[in-house]
Structures are given as structure tokens and as C-alpha cells.
Amino acid sequence: MNIQNASPEQLRHYIRHGMLDGHTSGLAKGYVQANVVILPSAYAYDFLKFCFRNPKSCPLLDVSEVGSTSFPYFANSADIRTDVAEYRVYKDGELVETPTDITHLYNDDLVSFLIGCSFTFEHALLEAQIPIRHIEEQHNVPMYITNIPTEASGIFSGPTTVSMRPMTVAQALKATEITTRFKDVHGTPLHFGDPETIGIKNINKPDFGEAVTINTNEIPVFWGCGVTPQSVALNVKPPLMITHSPGHMFITDIRDSEMSQ
Amino acid sequence: MNIQNASPEQLRHYIRHGMLDGHTSGLAKGYVQANVVILPSAYAYDFLKFCFRNPKSCPLLDVSEVGSTSFPYFANSADIRTDVAEYRVYKDGELVETPTDITHLYNDDLVSFLIGCSFTFEHALLEAQIPIRHIEEQHNVPMYITNIPTEASGIFSGPTTVSMRPMTVAQALKATEITTRFKDVHGTPLHFGDPETIGIKNINKPDFGEAVTINTNEIPVFWGCGVTPQSVALNVKPPLMITHSPGHMFITDIRDSEMSQ
Numbered sequence: 140m141n142i143q144n145a146s147p148e149q150l151r152h153y154i155r156h157g158m159l160d161g162h163t164s165g166l167a168k169g170y171v172q173a174n175v176v177i178l179p180s181a182y183a184y185d186f187l188k189f190c191f192r193n194p195k196s197c198p199l200l201d202v203s204e205v206g207s208t209s210f211p212y213f214a215n216s217a218d219i220r221t222d223v224a225e226y227r228v229y230k231d232g233e234l235v236e237t238p239t240d241i242t243h244l245y246n247d248d249l250v251s252f253l254i255g256c257s258f259t260f261e262h263a264l265l266e267a268q269i270p271i272r273h274i275e276e277q278h279n280v281p282m283y284i285t286n287i288p289t290e291a292s293g294i295f296s297g298p299t300t301v302s303m304r305p306m307t308v309a310q311a312l313k314a315t316e317i318t319t320r321f322k323d324v325h326g327t328p329l330h331f332g333d334p335e336t337i338g339i340k341n342i343n344k345p346d347f348g349e350a351v352t353i354n355t356n357e358i359p360v361f362w363g364c365g366v367t368p369q370s371v372a373l374n375v376k377p378p379l380m381i382t383h384s385p386g387h388m389f390i391t392d393i394r395d396s397e398m399s400q
Numbered sequence: 401m402n403i404q405n406a407s408p409e410q411l412r413h414y415i416r417h418g419m420l421d422g423h424t425s426g427l428a429k430g431y432v433q434a435n436v437v438i439l440p441s442a443y444a445y446d447f448l449k450f451c452f453r454n455p456k457s458c459p460l461l462d463v464s465e466v467g468s469t470s471f472p473y474f475a476n477s478a479d480i481r482t483d484v485a486e487y488r489v490y491k492d493g494e495l496v497e498t499p500t501d502i503t504h505l506y507n508d509d510l511v512s513f514l515i516g517c518s519f520t521f522e523h524a525l526l527e528a529q530i531p532i533r534h535i536e537e538q539h540n541v542p543m544y545i546t547n548i549p550t551e552a553s554g555i556f557s558g559p560t561t562v563s564m565r566p567m568t569v570a571q572a573l574k575a576t577e578i579t580t581r582f583k584d585v586h587g588t589p590l591h592f593g594d595p596e597t598i599g600i601k602n603i604n605k606p607d608f609g610e611a612v613t614i615n616t617n618e619i620p621v622f623w624g625c626g627v628t629p630q631s632v633a634l635n636v637k638p639p640l641m642i643t644h645s646p647g648h649m650f651i652t653d654i655r656d657s658e659m660s661q
């Protein structure tokens with residue numbers, strides 16, 4: 140079992156059979172990894188519309204047919220019930236279980252959504268010699284709930300969550316240029332500079348993830364974050380909602396380069 | 401009443417009050433005009449997903465809330481029941497009426513979709529000195545049903561309809577370059593050259609619109625066409641479906657330049 144050079148299909152096979160259960164960061168290099176949101180079909184229309192209306196924080200990559208366990212374009216041979224290393228199961232908005240398999244929960248009424256993840260554009264930034272502080276400091280990216288409202292859709296509404304990467308002004312401009320090409324994985328920044336402008340009181344106390352060092356010659360740069368659709372969906376306390384566990388992403392068959400426009 | 405310099409809101413007002421009832425080509429210069437599809441909410445999820453999966457032929461611009469008569473982003477002050485100069489009303493897949501107002505038909509269960517229209521990228525092509533033959537010959541663009549399948553979504557499936565503009569190879573390359581920036585209004589061509597490759601038997605007999613002259617130094621260049629979602633939706637014979645009449649587009653508040661990416 141050679142994990143480093145394994146294809147997305149092989150990696151999903153390893154995960155499916157319990158041979159791989161950790162974070163997926165650094166695996167399937169060059170392939171898109173995705174956030175997962177699974178909801179009852181009664182919520183699917185408003186959620187799909189929510190993603191359409193909020194492309195920077197909720198860039199929808201693919202959606203299953205109702206009750207289907209695979210994705211027509213991004214992973215035709217996948218099985219969403221088994222191919223994520225760790226899931227989070229919410230009932231009425233409460234986390235009740237973090238299983239490695241959701242076969243016992245999946246049913247004909249569920250719809251699975253794949254949402255773009257910043258892993259894709261971070262590769263492109265690193266290749267352009269732009270440092271990614273949370274990777275250097277080896278922990279999760281800092282994320283903040285802002286005062287930027289999302290565009291509501293039916294029952295779904297709420298604030299935008301952003302991720303933050305510190306960089307120099309020159310790097311921020313270069314990063315904006317690069318992420319212009321990655322509209323399906325959050326696109327360009329939502330904000331840079333003063334955190335208070337977007338309602339962040341203390342940059343050293345992120346709402347999710349961990350704080351990173353911001354050097355004196357650097358500004359914080361904020362991108363829309365895939366936590367947004369999850370937190371907005373949880374707000375309405377659906378009877379059942381299943382997501383991936385942080386860092387345990389769904390590995391797709393689509394190359395990062397196909398996300399560059 | 402100065403139509404040529406009227407704002408989108410003023411033009412919708414004129415249309416709403418029966419002061420303007422013709423084609424909208426050339427009006428509201430610089431503003432996005434849109435194809436309209438109105439469906440019962442039971443069809444809305446599969447149709448929204450169909451648009452998401454087929455962005456080149458069905459570039460979704462905006463969608464109303466269920467029962468709402470305006471559009472949150474593209475035309476907040478509009479009333480979709482009155483602001484299109486001529487509608488087409490289909491019942492069980494059959495055209496039954498072409499009214500100038502659908503107030504008597506609209507109800508709390510309907511959802512209105514705005515879909516990108518080639519008017520937007522044609523402006524950009526004309527500005528780049530690329531001739532648009534059907535405009536020169538003063539008739540509707542020729543459209544063809546191809547053998548290119550759409551990506552199915554629930555009950556919706558069927559072939560892609562394309563529009564065709566003849567140009568030289570150099571112009572075709574320039575047009576591809578330009579339309580790369582217009583992903584929300586059909587984007588780059590789906591095909592150029594041999595029509596038979598995409599299942600078109602006779603280029604002089606379009607399925608919709610009218611044939612145009614193709615000069616000996618020119619090739620046909622094919623773009624995804626907004627007729628696709630209408631024809632795919634009609635295939636399933638919904639109890640009620642309302643669209644704009646050809647050429648009688650919905651005028652939005654959004655500038656063409658905002659469609660350029």
C-alpha cells in the first residue's frame with residue numbers, strides 16, 4: 140500500500156476498507172479535495188440555491204442525485220457512505236457521532252454536496268513562493284465568523300465565515316491575482332487589512348482552527364471559508380446532517396489544474 | 401419617454417404599463433438581458449441542479465424565492481409577472497398562450513429563473529471588430545439541436561442546443577479568448593468547424609432562428625444556447641411552464657461589465 144503515490148480511487152478504497160483513517164492533507168497531490176455536506180432532500184433545494192448565491196464561501200463542486208452515493212462529475216466510482224475517513228453526524232443541530240462509516244445512516248432521501256476547499260488554491264500559492272503560515276506552523280488555518288452577511292436562500296441565512304493567511308502587501312496582491320483563477324475554490328479574498336472592518340474583534344482568537352503569527356510587515360488576508368455552509372445549515376437544526384470531520388476531506392478524481400480558469 | 405437612454409428600471413416600468421412591447425435587442429445598452437424560465441416549485445430543485453451541471457448552455461444568473469416575483473441580485477425592484485414584453489405559456493408541454501402579462505397565472509408555488517443570454521458576449525465581440533452575421537443580416541441567430549448530451553439532473557435530460565456564428569479562424573480564436581471572460585453568459589464555444597461532428601446534418605437548416613451566410617473563408621463557431629434549458633424542461637411536460645418570447649428578454653439591473661471575469 141503506497142499512500143503517497145496512490146490515485147484518488149485507490150485512496151478512497153483504502154479509506155473505505157479502514158486501511159487509512161487520518162487527515163488527507165498532502166495526499167492525492169494535484170487532485171481536488173472537498174468539503175462534504177449531506178442533508179435530507181427537503182433541505183436540498185434551499186441549500187443548492189444558497190451555494191449558488193454565495194459562491195465565494197460556498198463554491199459548489201458537485202451534488203449527488205437524491206439517495207445516490209456517488210457524484211456524476213467529480214467521483215463517479217465513489218461511495219459517500221464509506222469514502223470519508225471520519226464523519227460528523229448532527230441530529231437537530233447537535234453533534235451526536237463521529238463515525239468512520241455512515242452506511243447505517245444513509246438513506247434514499249439524502250443528498251450529498253461537495254464544496255470546494257482551500258487546499259487547491261494553497262498549492263498554487265505555495266508554488267508562487269507565497270508562504271502559508273498555518274502550514275509552516277503545522278496546524279489548522281484560523282477561521283473567524285464575520286459581520287459579512289451571506290445572501291439568504293429560503294430557510295438558510297447567517298454570517299460568512301472566513302479563513303485568514305498573513306502575508307505582505309506584495310504577496311497579498313500576488314495571491315489575489317492567483318486566486319482570480321480559482322473561482323470554484325473560494326476565488327479572491329473577501330477582505331484584507333483591518334479585521335474590525337469585517338467584525339473580527341480579536342485576530343488572535345479565531346472562532347475555529349488556531350491563531351497564527353502575523354509579522355509586523357504583514358497584513359491579514361481573508362478568504363471565504365467552507366465552514367460557512369456547514370454553520371448556516373446547522374443554524375436551522377435539520378433532523379439529520381452529516382459532514383466530513385475537519386481535515387478528513389473527500390478526495391475527488393478531478394485535478395487541481397481543472398479548477399484553474 | 402426616452403427609450404434609448406432609459407435605465408433598466410425605467411424600461412421595465414414602460415413594459416409593465418404596456419408602453420413598450422417589442423424586442424429588447426439594443427435597449428438598456430450595457431446591461432445584462434436574460435432568458436426567463438418559470439416552473440412549479442416541484443421542478444425547481446432538479447432544474448436548478450440542471451443549470452449548475454450545464455453551465456455552458458444553461459448559465460444561471462439568478463433565481464427567485466418560491467412565489468417571489470423579483471430577483472435578489474439581478475433585479476430587486478422587478479415584477480416578473482409584468483416586466484417581460486411577451487411571454488410564452490406552456491401547459492403539459494403545449495404552447496397555449498402568448499400574453500403580455502402573467503399576473504393571472506403567477507402563484508405562490510412558482511419559481512422564476514434568469515439564464516444568461518448571448519447579447520452580453522456579442523457586445524464584447526462587436527467591440528473587438530468581430531462581425532456578428534445574424535446582426536448584419538438583421539434576423540435571429542441560427543440555432544441547432546446537437547448530439548452533445550446535457551448532464552442529466554433528476555427528471556431533466558436531453559441534447560444541447562447551440563447557436564452559431566460564422567467567422568474566420570483568426571476571429572474564432574479571438575472570440576474564444578474574449579468569451580473565456582464571460583463564463584456566466586455561455587463562455588467559450590462548444591465546437592467549431594465540421595457541423596456533423598456534433599450531429600448537425602444541414603447547417604443551412606437551423607432548428608430555430610434563421611440560417612446565415614457562411615463565406616468561403618469562414619468556419620461555423622458554436623456556442624451553448626439558452627434554448628437548451630427551455631427545451632429540456634418542455635420535454636418533461638410540466639403542468640405549467642412560462643418563458644419569455646424569443647427576443648423579448650428580461651432586462652436586469654446588472655451591467656455587462658460585471659459578467660466579465
